[in-house]
Amino acid sequence: MIPPFAYVRARSIDEAVALLARPESRPAAGATDLIGCLRDEVFTAKAVVSLGGIEAMTGIAETADGGLRIGALTSLTTIVKHALVAGRYPALAQAAASVASPQLRNQGTLGGNLCQRPRCWFFRGGYDCARKAGDTCYAMQGDNRYHCVFGGSTCLIVHPSDTATALTALDAIVSIAGPKGTRSVPIQQFFVLPEKDMTHENVLAPGELVTTISLPAPRAGLVSVYRKARARASWDFALAACAAAITIEQGKVTAARIVLGAAAPIPWRVEGAERMLIGRRLDEPTRARVAAAALNGATPLEHNAYKVAMLRGVVSEALGSIG
Template sequence: MKPLSYVCARTVAEAAAFHGGRPEARYLGGGTNLIDLMRMGVERPDILVDITRLPFDRIEERTDGSVRVGATARNSDLATHPAVLDRYPVLSQALLSGASGQLRNMATTAGNLLQRTRCGYFRDLSRPCNKRVPGSGCAALDGVNRDHAVFGHSPHCVATHPSDLAVALTSLDALVELVGPAGVRTVPVTEFYRLPQDRPEQDTVMRPGELITNVLLPPVPTGADSRYRKARDRASDTYMLASVAAMVHVEHGVVKHIAVALGGLAHRPWRARRTEAALLGTKPTTETVEQAVEEELTTAVPLRHNAYKVELARAMAREVLGSLTVGHRKP
């Protein structure tokens, strides 16, 4: 790793001042992704601002039924928090399906959301990558793109976002609280991640120097249920090929609320709005669930090596939504 400065911030104001919005500065959380990328030379900061001792490690239940999750709360703590287990099982399941016990003990909430793509070309300095070196080209577009996007990709980038947490939060309509030079703002997680378009180096809508302070989980209607299902190459400690997160509230057989997010298929968690629209307000049957899933998946544009992802997503979405609506829960 290249030599660098290090400072440990005691307040947000101090952290912001040390960072200064400079492109060579990075905030350091759990470090599980950043240190790895620094070792490979993909990230080359000249200063790290340690934010792990800021007072943002709490998970707080609030009187309105929402939960405020601190940016530096560890993935293992969030996954096993009683309120999360009780009201947001999709979140717990998503976190526990990622990485290993050691990494979940280290990784923070904000760091999980801000991890970079696992695209092999992004991590290989010898190959072109617009996300790593803007304007250099995309080796994945005509390369081995088995792990890549089927929705929302551009000729500049076909990478996917690897966070399970982000997919679950997208199905919960969570909010991301940011603080930066221009003050505090809150961004819905559904608008937090960008599609690559012609600026794939920019994963999110965060501005220079901004810091995630909290993630807000909205209240869940009584009787609502949620689930996460993930397909991967081995049973533990690897990234998603495709995943499905869903939050559904069914009352007297009628779908009162439904939010479906697909993971591993795009540059950001992909909300299946067409599926949601087809089921909201209806009394679903196995057939209408299958049709609703199809509404979204027919818009997929697979690359040369990843059409299988559409089939994976189809099977998992049918099963997850079937179990949450029609009630034919199958393991």
């Protein structure tokens, strides 16, 4: 059961921004994560601001330079079914298709998927943990089998979003509206590590919301893929995931993005491994070297050493499906 709250429908982005600037106002796009968070008392809401009626935040459009502009309210199902997404950015289509269940994909939005809160069972389980401004991270002593192997510090969450991993590999730009106007940030700068901000997963300030996600035009030779390992074939977050976006020209890699999911508190780009690909053919020895290098510097916790092998496995699968 959820404690009482006011429910307001915003008619425009400006109105939403004004409503969200009030204390304990929460945006509702698909509300699939919002309801879980309210029910689990992850946070409280005095007001829920529905974004559903804001036309300017919907739809998928091709931009003049050949990229895509995706409204934050676009449902994951719409993204999965969109021919341009599937054709030019298969990693995003595959990531969106792997989210949760058909019902949740029908209801859940791309903006919401990027901004969902972590699944850490201490964070969700009524613990007054560091991410909720409490004084400790319970995963440090407790069962941390699903926690991070990179980027942990005073909080050990992994970022739960499949699409965030794919969009990071695809160099997406996140457009944000807020009380001080609008701004756009490269997706890599959108997510923040706990060492920078313990209680937020991204740079959104109070009153700010994601309005659009833009993808640059795909370069000739760009191939992208998303691979996700999970305990169940449906309705499950990643145990390990990898998005790869590789540009191959005349048989050789000229650009590469490899991003790990369920590995760190943010989508975790492995630039060292990416660099190893440049100028090479994507053959089996290279793939194996790169998959191994992708996990360099991983610091597994007491219960999640398996994640290192599993992440290596999904990197190898992802690269294998390209090469």
